[in-house]
Amino acid sequence: MDIIISNSSGKPIYEQVEDQIKAAILSGELSEGEQLPSIRGLANSLRVSAITTKRAYTDLEAAGFIETVQGKGSFVAGGNAELIREERLREVEGLMVRAIERGRDMGLTSEELTEMFALGLE
Incomplete structure (x- = not known):
């Protein structure tokens, strides 16, 4: 390392x-x-x-x-498996928050943001 x-x-x-x-x-x-x-x-x-x-x-x-x-x-x-999961979850949550903020900066509505996330999960 x-x-x-x-x-x-x-x-x-x-x-x-x-x-x-x-x-x-x-x-x-x-x-x-x-x-x-x-x-x-x-x-x-x-x-x-x-x-x-x-x-x-x-x-x-x-x-x-x-x-x-x-x-x-x-x-x-x-037993770091749980720590790893929690850390990755925090990273994903951070990415989602930044994506929502960026979408709002671009003028997207709540409905458009919801649709954007729904499409990404399919």
Whole structure:
């Protein structure tokens, strides 16, 4: 798994790290039980503070994507199927909201938007 950070991004580095690890888990690139790099090891390879990688790991653990075992390291959490489903559902909901907003910007009526979605589901 390669993590690429951008100092010119408007997103904090810890969020970039978190998003890329989460994406690797959701895509199956990282599988259940797989060990992640140590906090210090990842920080050194990315040339960032250990505090930055610690924040990313803490957030991922709070969201249920990884588990940390004291003295052993951090691992991809088991039972991610439900998390993956929920994450994909949030992505679809976001796409639908953006589509509705775009349709309204284009002057579509509620009936036209409903028809558009109904046709897309057939």
